[in-house]
Amino acid sequence: xxxxxxxTGYVGLVTGTCFAETGNTVTCIxxxxxxxxxxxxxxxxxxxxxxxxLFERNIKQNRLHFTTDLxxxxxxxxxxxxxxxxxxxxxxxxxxxxxxxxxDDLGPLLKDYAVIVDKxxxxxxxxxxxxxxxxxxxxxxxDVVSNPEFLRExxxxxxxxxxxxxxxxxxxxxxxxxxxMLYAPLVRQGNPVIYMDEKSxxxxxxxANSFLATKITFMNEIANMCELLGADVDAVRKxxxxxxxxxxxxxxxxIGYGGSCFPKDVQALAKSAQEVNYxxxxxxxxxxxxxxxKTKLIPQIKNYFAGDLKGKTIALWGLSFKxxxxxxxxxxxxxxxxxxxxxxxxxxxxDPEAMENVKGQIGDKIVYCDDQYSALENADAxxxxxxxxxxxxxxxxxxxxxxxxxxxxxxxxxxxxxDMGELGFAYYSIGRTx
Ligand code: UGA
Numbered sequence: 001x002x003x004x005x006x007x008t009g010y011v012g013l014v015t016g017t018c019f020a021e022t023g024n025t026v027t028c029i030x031x032x033x034x035x036x037x038x039x040x041x042x043x044x045x046x047x048x049x050x051x052x053x054l055f056e057r058n059i060k061q062n063r064l065h066f067t068t069d070l071x072x073x074x075x076x077x078x079x080x081x082x083x084x085x086x087x088x089x090x091x092x093x094x095x096x097x098x099x100x101x102x103x104d105d106l107g108p109l110l111k112d113y114a115v116i117v118d119k120x121x122x123x124x125x126x127x128x129x130x131x132x133x134x135x136x137x138x139x140x141x142x143d144v145v146s147n148p149e150f151l152r153e154x155x156x157x158x159x160x161x162x163x164x165x166x167x168x169x170x171x172x173x174x175x176x177x178x179x180x181m182l183y184a185p186l187v188r189q190g191n192p193v194i195y196m197d198e199k200s201x202x203x204x205x206x207x208a209n210s211f212l213a214t215k216i217t218f219m220n221e222i223a224n225m226c227e228l229l230g231a232d233v234d235a236v237r238k239x240x241x242x243x244x245x246x247x248x249x250x251x252x253x254x255i256g257y258g259g260s261c262f263p264k265d266v267q268a269l270a271k272s273a274q275e276v277n278y279x280x281x282x283x284x285x286x287x288x289x290x291x292x293x294k295t296k297l298i299p300q301i302k303n304y305f306a307g308d309l310k311g312k313t314i315a316l317w318g319l320s321f322k323x324x325x326x327x328x329x330x331x332x333x334x335x336x337x338x339x340x341x342x343x344x345x346x347x348x349x350x351d352p353e354a355m356e357n358v359k360g361q362i363g364d365k366i367v368y369c370d371d372q373y374s375a376l377e378n379a380d381a382x383x384x385x386x387x388x389x390x391x392x393x394x395x396x397x398x399x400x401x402x403x404x405x406x407x408x409x410x411x412x413x414x415x416x417x418x419d420m421g422e423l424g425f426a427y428y429s430i431g432r433t434x
Pocket of ligand 1: 121149150151152153154209212216249250251252253254255256257258259260261262321322
């Protein structure tokens with residue numbers, strides 16, 4: 001099948017590459033000339049494990065193309081994915097200007113029936129708006145379908161190729177048949193393609209992300225209670241997670257969720273609720289708790305140094321919002337850097353992938369180190385913000401001898417508190433008494 005993908009950001013590039021991998025001929029379209037040039041030269045523009053090999057193979061086999069020309073890109077395409085940014089506007093609602101602009105441009109360019117697919121996370125009612133825009137100038141029949149993505153950064157290829165489910169919002173039988181054909185290779189194990197109306201599909205995406213953000217946040221509050229009551233959040237997590245109604249995943253307490261999706265989507269759903277005069281109280285609580293959770297260890301760090309961080313050097317392991325990504329959007333590490341620098345501390349950081357991005361955003365506010373051990377040189381304490389596997393079993397003797405004060409503040413619960421005590425560290429983590 002011939003497929004077009006408008007927007008070569010994270011979602012667009014993964015979608016385009018993976019559909020090429022299942023045999024489709026895919027053209028990705030983007031207005032960013034530099035990006036398209038780089039992609040056409042076989043240089044991938046995002047970091048995502050496993051994607052590069054697929055990307056290179058499909059370019060070589062002539063199934064994956066890139067262009068800045070919308071008309072050329074959609075030529076003959078049966079399915080046109082819109083994978084465009086929906087940044088939060090000033091009031092927190094999703095800004096649809098990119099999607100609606102492309103919808104406007106698409107109308108006159110359609111030559112034959114096509115399925116236009118909203119892949120971006122968009123508020124309920126967007127499929128209707130996109131349909132209306134295209135209709136203004138279209139001379140042929142078309143359908144607009146909502147098909148939200150559920151990819152996690154870092155495991156996006158796996159999530160795409162073996163999805164738990166595919167959600168498709170359409171009431172058109174013609175569009176359904178085409179979507180079925182496209183997704184058939186990905187759901188051979190029997191995972192469902194769930195069809196529903198467009199609005200329900202749009203809401204499903206927000207509901208899923210907001211539910212997961214709520215689940216994490218609930219566990220973070222339980223962790224805070226554990227600290228006050230002398231209980232252990234790891235034990236509680238296992239105790240509740242084995243109830244299949246609750247499930248084991250997304251129950252890890254830490255210094256809050258970040259990224260480009262949860263914070264934006266929770267905020268956008270709360271805003272949508274407001275627009276229909278509904279107080280979505282849980283979401284407001286989730287946002288408040290998460291804001292506080294991100295810098296939860298700062299008072300403990302200050303306390304340890306008798307309230308004075310002036311002139312102290314803090315080693316920081318991890319900058320990305322989670323492992324296996326260079327994405328730093330809403331990363332808890334950045335909020336901690338702000339607080340530490342404000343209090344007069346110097347921060348020496350190391351991250352396996354995200355240092356360039358942080359440098360681009362905050363410049364010389366912190367010192368960037370070549371590896372995790374150089375970050376410890378002359379440091380008064382270690383703070384861990386991201387659970388990169390390389391931090392999980394470090395050479396503790398090196399950590400011990402490098403740190404001036406043998407103290408670790410662990411925002412991701414990487415170590416066993418008893419082990420840390422035996423190794424001679426003062427150890428502060430989330431929801432566990434030390
Ligand atoms: C999330 C969803 O998991 C995807 O299904 C969805 O498609 C995507 O948003 C999106 O809307 O595009 P992602 O933001 O890549 O994916 O990252 P997650 O792995 O879900 O992690 C989100 C945040 O939750 C991270 O900051 C992570 O550290 C935190 N988290 C996750 C916890 O604090 N505890 C957990 O137990 C799990």
